[in-house]
Amino acid sequence: MEELQKLVVYCPDKSKEKEALALSERLQLPLTTQPGPELSLKLEEDGLSLMGYGLSYRGDFMQMLSRISKGRLGQEMLVHMAKTKNPNPKAADCTAGMGEDSFLLAAQGYEVTLFERNPVIGALLRDALDRAGREPQLQEIVARMHLIEGDSVELLREQNIDYDLVYLDPMFPARKKSGLIQKKLQLLQKLEQPCMDEAVLMEAAIAAAPKRIVVKRPLKGSYLAGRKPSYSSKGKAIRYDCYLGDRSL
Numbered sequence: 001m002e003e004l005q006k007l008v009v010y011c012p013d014k015s016k017e018k019e020a021l022a023l024s025e026r027l028q029l030p031l032t033t034q035p036g037p038e039l040s041l042k043l044e045e046d047g048l049s050l051m052g053y054g055l056s057y058r059g060d061f062m063q064m065l066s067r068i069s070k071g072r073l074g075q076e077m078l079v080h081m082a083k084t085k086n087p088n089p090k091a092a093d094c095t096a097g098m099g100e101d102s103f104l105l106a107a108q109g110y111e112v113t114l115f116e117r118n119p120v121i122g123a124l125l126r127d128a129l130d131r132a133g134r135e136p137q138l139q140e141i142v143a144r145m146h147l148i149e150g151d152s153v154e155l156l157r158e159q160n161i162d163y164d165l166v167y168l169d170p171m172f173p174a175r176k177k178s179g180l181i182q183k184k185l186q187l188l189q190k191l192e193q194p195c196m197d198e199a200v201l202m203e204a205a206i207a208a209a210p211k212r213i214v215v216k217r218p219l220k221g222s223y224l225a226g227r228k229p230s231y232s233s234k235g236k237a238i239r240y241d242c243y244l245g246d247r248s249l
């Protein structure tokens with residue numbers, strides 16, 4: 001990740017200096033009071049954002065409210081794929097990113113463990129979760145979201161949890177969507193290249209023996225690690241492949 005070497009922690013806000021220093025030490029990045037030449041992790045009163053190339057992005061679960069209110073949650077494809085009769089279902093999101101898919105699962109009632117291996121994305125996600133935890137409308141949902149920073153392939157192996165669902169959404173080449181999503185992806189893709197270890201990720205998911213594995217793919221993309229799913233569901237730009245535990249794994 002060449003860009004990480006050009007990344008700085010930028011803190012324009014004096015009251016946040018201590019926090020910024022701790023973050024820069026943890027991520028082993030220089031701390032500055034001016035934006036970096038390329039990418040900056042900017043820490044201010046409103047939270048942590050990633051800025052650079054004329055763009056700025058900060059995780060904001062408040063923006064997800066419109067997708068879960070007024071009966072809209074049930075229209076989400078992921079929610080259909082994740083339907084369960086278990087009143088206390090557990091999910092592992094092995095490729096958490098900015099946690100939006102996990103948020104939908106948590107809104108559906110899942111207790112979700114989010115694994116994120118990129119330390120910068122992990123820091124942005126943790127900040128977004130902390131802020132969401134202070135919002136009365138989001139509190140109950142984000143209380144079901146548990147972030148673990150690290151590689152899900154290794155961490156799943158160490159856990160002995162009976163997951164109802166393991167969810168995989170490895171980075172694939174740019175999706176064409178709204179301006180906001182493009183902006184988010186443009187910046188996040190500077191930190192994380194398309195996934196090169198698909199087979200390892202799939203094997204780890206299978207070894208965890210969940211009731212089902214759900215994988216997000218580009219509409220016409222190949223099956224993850226070449227494995228044929230039990231069934232698929234197609235949207236306009238993406239496809240979900242579902243692997244049922246007792247049949248096809």
Ligand SMILES: C[S@@+](CC[C@H](N)C(=O)[O-])C[C@H]1O[C@@H](n2cnc3c(N)ncnc32)[C@H](O)[C@@H]1O
Nearest residue numbers: 095097098099100101116117118151152169171
């Ligand atoms: C396409 S993004 C996921 C987006 C996410 N579904 C969302 O709703 O925001 C993929 C993320 O998975 C992370 N990732 C890829 N492989 C991983 C692994 N083995 N363990 C943990 N995180 C991983 C990447 O760092 C990246 O942030």
